[in-house]
Amino acid sequence: MFARALVLGLGLFAATAGFAGDAAGRTPHPVIEPATQGTQCVADPAYMRRHHMDLLKHQRDDTVRGGIRGAKYSLKDCIDCHASQKSNSVVKDETNFCVSCHAYAAVKIDCFECHTSKPRTVAQKGATQ
Amino acid sequence: MNNSAQSRKSWLTLLVMAGLVAAIGLGAAYYMEEHGHVVTGMNNQIVWGIPHVFAIFMVVAASGVLNVASIGSVFGQSAYKQRAPLSGLLCLALLAGGLMVLMLDLGKPDRIIVALTHYNFKSLFAWNMVLYSGMSGLVAVYLWTMFERRFNAWSKPAGLAVLVWRFVLTTGTGSIFGFLVARQAYQSALLAPLFIVMSFAWGLAVFLIVQSTIYAWHKQQLPPEVQRRMARLLGIFVAAALYLVAVYHMTNLYFARQGTFEAFILRDGGVYTLLFWFAYVLLGSVGPMLLIFHPKFQSERGMLAASVLVLLGAIAWLFVFIVGGQAFPLEIFPGFMASSSFADGAIALYQPSLPEFLLGIGGLGAATVLIAVGVRVLDFMPKDVAVAQAHA
Amino acid sequence: MSTEQEKQPSSAARRGFLGVAAAGLGGVMLAPGISLIEVAQAATPTAGASSKVRWGMLIDTTKCADGCTDCVTACNTENGLSGGTKATDSQWIRKVQIKEIKTGRTASAPVMCQHCASPPCVDVCPTGASFKRPDGIVLVDRHICIGCRYCMMACPYKARSFVHEEITDQQPDVPRGKGCVESCTLCVHRLDKGESTTACAEACTKAGHGAIVFGDLNNPESEISRRVRELSSTQLRADLRLDPGVRYQGL
Numbered sequence: 001m002f003a004r005a006l007v008l009g010l011g012l013f014a015a016t017a018g019f020a021g022d023a024a025g026r027t028p029h030p031v032i033e034p035a036t037q038g039t040q041c042v043a044d045p046a047y048m049r050r051h052h053m054d055l056l057k058h059q060r061d062d063t064v065r066g067g068i069r070g071a072k073y074s075l076k077d078c079i080d081c082h083a084s085q086k087s088n089s090v091v092k093d094e095t096n097f098c099v100s101c102h103a104y105a106a107v108k109i110d111c112f113e114c115h116t117s118k119p120r121t122v123a124q125k126g127a128t129q
Numbered sequence: 130m131n132n133s134a135q136s137r138k139s140w141l142t143l144l145v146m147a148g149l150v151a152a153i154g155l156g157a158a159y160y161m162e163e164h165g166h167v168v169t170g171m172n173n174q175i176v177w178g179i180p181h182v183f184a185i186f187m188v189v190a191a192s193g194v195l196n197v198a199s200i201g202s203v204f205g206q207s208a209y210k211q212r213a214p215l216s217g218l219l220c221l222a223l224l225a226g227g228l229m230v231l232m233l234d235l236g237k238p239d240r241i242i243v244a245l246t247h248y249n250f251k252s253l254f255a256w257n258m259v260l261y262s263g264m265s266g267l268v269a270v271y272l273w274t275m276f277e278r279r280f281n282a283w284s285k286p287a288g289l290a291v292l293v294w295r296f297v298l299t300t301g302t303g304s305i306f307g308f309l310v311a312r313q314a315y316q317s318a319l320l321a322p323l324f325i326v327m328s329f330a331w332g333l334a335v336f337l338i339v340q341s342t343i344y345a346w347h348k349q350q351l352p353p354e355v356q357r358r359m360a361r362l363l364g365i366f367v368a369a370a371l372y373l374v375a376v377y378h379m380t381n382l383y384f385a386r387q388g389t390f391e392a393f394i395l396r397d398g399g400v401y402t403l404l405f406w407f408a409y410v411l412l413g414s415v416g417p418m419l420l421i422f423h424p425k426f427q428s429e430r431g432m433l434a435a436s437v438l439v440l441l442g443a444i445a446w447l448f449v450f451i452v453g454g455q456a457f458p459l460e461i462f463p464g465f466m467a468s469s470s471f472a473d474g475a476i477a478l479y480q481p482s483l484p485e486f487l488l489g490i491g492g493l494g495a496a497t498v499l500i501a502v503g504v505r506v507l508d509f510m511p512k513d514v515a516v517a518q519a520h521a
Numbered sequence: 522m523s524t525e526q527e528k529q530p531s532s533a534a535r536r537g538f539l540g541v542a543a544a545g546l547g548g549v550m551l552a553p554g555i556s557l558i559e560v561a562q563a564a565t566p567t568a569g570a571s572s573k574v575r576w577g578m579l580i581d582t583t584k585c586a587d588g589c590t591d592c593v594t595a596c597n598t599e600n601g602l603s604g605g606t607k608a609t610d611s612q613w614i615r616k617v618q619i620k621e622i623k624t625g626r627t628a629s630a631p632v633m634c635q636h637c638a639s640p641p642c643v644d645v646c647p648t649g650a651s652f653k654r655p656d657g658i659v660l661v662d663r664h665i666c667i668g669c670r671y672c673m674m675a676c677p678y679k680a681r682s683f684v685h686e687e688i689t690d691q692q693p694d695v696p697r698g699k700g701c702v703e704s705c706t707l708c709v710h711r712l713d714k715g716e717s718t719t720a721c722a723e724a725c726t727k728a729g730h731g732a733i734v735f736g737d738l739n740n741p742e743s744e745i746s747r748r749v750r751e752l753s754s755t756q757l758r759a760d761l762r763l764d765p766g767v768r769y770q771g772l
Binding site for chain 2: 671
């Protein structure tokens with residue numbers, strides 16, 4: 001009940017804030033910025049929507065505890081493709097890839113407290129410092 | 130239960146004030162979490178500060194306050210048996226308050242679920258999480274056996290279980306420090322029994338204060354012989370604790386390698402030395418013993434004053450132990466003087482901030498709220514008429 | 522979300538969303554060469570840590586100059602640390618100036634996480650976030666670190682730092698954030714990708730001092746193994762029997 005009210009409230013806010021919804025439709029949708037041109041995600045969107053958190057969670061243990069890097073579900077690779085061209089981030093603006101759906105679904109993202117949200121080309125040492 | 134308007138009013142005032150204190154504490158915790166620990170006085174040299182002093186005080190007192198119940202249920206002393214339910218309530222309230230402060234001071238308090246689902250059983254901290262929550266459950270069961278007439282026969286085994294569990298718990302709390310090989314203030318097997326004896330003193334002091342307050346609300350008089358016995362017991366516990374602290378320091382003084390550390394605590398440490406000798410030894414130990422054992426001061430008021438002093442001494446000793454122990458530099462290069470950008474070889478500075486105090490005191494407020502609500506909802510008032518008749 | 526989509530009638534709203542999604546998908550359509558490269562890069566993971574290796578470091582304090590902080594600067598740059606030295610700033614490595622009390626002899630040495638074989642920080646961590654990898658590197662798994670700082674109390678070398686405020690400009694290979702504890706990782710992100718040395722050792726060598734040698738202590742042919750075989754070296758606080766992977770010469 002509360003979750004629905006929250007989603008509706010967010011949706012209303014998003015609509016009045018100039019989100020690209022439409023006057024005729026009743027349910028606003030998140031606007032997700034497309035990923036980098038010419039890239040292919042590691043799985044199809046429906047699967048990723050349902051399982052990206054599980055994939056990342058499993059991957060992180062392999063990387064941190066096992067030292068395995070560069071595997072299929074690498075977070076750095078996700079960010080490299082999905083970072084917005086404008087803001088160079090996946091969480092900076094409302095329409096950026098991660099935050100658009102997460103704000104819509106009201107699920108707090110913990111990842112970027114520690115992980116950089118910028119692609120490697122931008123965030124690598126010496127690039128922006 | 131006495132429902133006179135005045136006692137209800139004073140109870141309500143206490144409840145509201147304690148609630149306010151607890152709420153401010155929660156606000157301080159939110160502020161700390163939002164901005165990070167940079168808004169506190171804790172830093173990379175002093176990693177555990179005022180919140181931990183208050184939290185550990187509450188958790189240790191929670192274990193010790195059950196002494197009253199143990200003397201009653203396990204050793205069969207009827208005066209203490211009447212007081213067992215109240216001591217159980219105090220234990221639950223203090224545990225809740227202490228754990229609240231401890232959990233809220235975490236760098237990532239939103240990860241408590243992680244703490245509850247990932248256990249490294251070599252860590253005493255992990256063991257303590259199991260022991261503290263288990264203690265709450267066990268005390269709840271114990272209270273139930275005492276309140277539910279059908280299960281009164283079970284209160285003795287429940288009391289025994291609670292006794293064993295709290296000894297393990299307090300041993301665990303003391304060993305959190307005792308198992309640390311790195312720091313000169315810790316790394317001692319004596320710390321576990323020291324914490325146990327401290328818990329006896331602190332818990333009983335809290336109990337006496339709460340007990341007198343409840344009696345005042347009910348406009349009843351604490352029977353003098355009960356008051357004298359409990360006051361004497363407090364005096365004995367305070368003396369025993371002081372003895373163990375003395376042994377701890379004397380042993381350290383005997384070891385050449387501990388000499389500089391002891392000089393720091395006992396002579397050169399500034400605020401730590403002051404708090405140790407003046408606040409803990411004088412005000413917190415000698416003072417209460419005087420008030421309790423000297424014939425001139427033996428009264429209920431003397432007992433209460435002694436209890437308050439014991440609690441102040443407790444906070445002071447914990448501050449010296451926890452913060453002073455961290456302020457003294459680690460000896461990474463024995464035989465060398467060291468200096469660096471990371472305070473190597475230097476006494477670490479600690480300036481506690483307001484949010485830390487608010488959080489710590491907020492925990493006390495939360496415990497008070499729980500006690501106030503508890504004594505109103507259930508009948509914790511000891512039935513002394515029966516006691517007086519038994520001793521007649 | 523899916524039930525709401527089912528209930529919604531075919532309308533401009535759905536078409537609008539599909540339009541945006543189609544544009545997105547269109548952008549995602551693959552050109553075979555590019556996509557194959559992207560997917561291929563993602564699908565060759567490294568082998569991971571192995572216990573055949575034990576990473577260690579040898580620090581020659583006779584070559585370590587008082588006042589030189591090349592290793593510290595390199596570490597800060599590599600790991601995205603601020604380089605500040607306030608009491609709340611993280612310092613993964615620091616230069617310590619020491620003076621022998623009895624003789625007056627002075628020396629200088631960098632101190633960082635010693636990557637002990639029996640790390641007290643790993644023993645005390647309640648969640649197991651502080652852990653030792655098979656190759657000897659002691660790390661903090663920041664996914665499960667709750668920020669209790671018990672490991673900081675336990676470390677005899679004061680190696681660990683706590684992040685006291687929000688961080689926004691992390692290095693992509695070194696995630697770090699508010700509320701977690703951190704320490705020297707022996708540049709694990711480099712080692713896992715096949716590079717052979719840490720930032721601090723590399724900087725010290727490049728600058729010509731040669732005070733820091735990094736390598737595999739389990740490999741008898743490695744430079745570090747040869748050096749510790751030839752000349753006397755000590756571990757800090759060896760009396761604690763923690764068997765650190767970092768050794769010091771000239772102390």
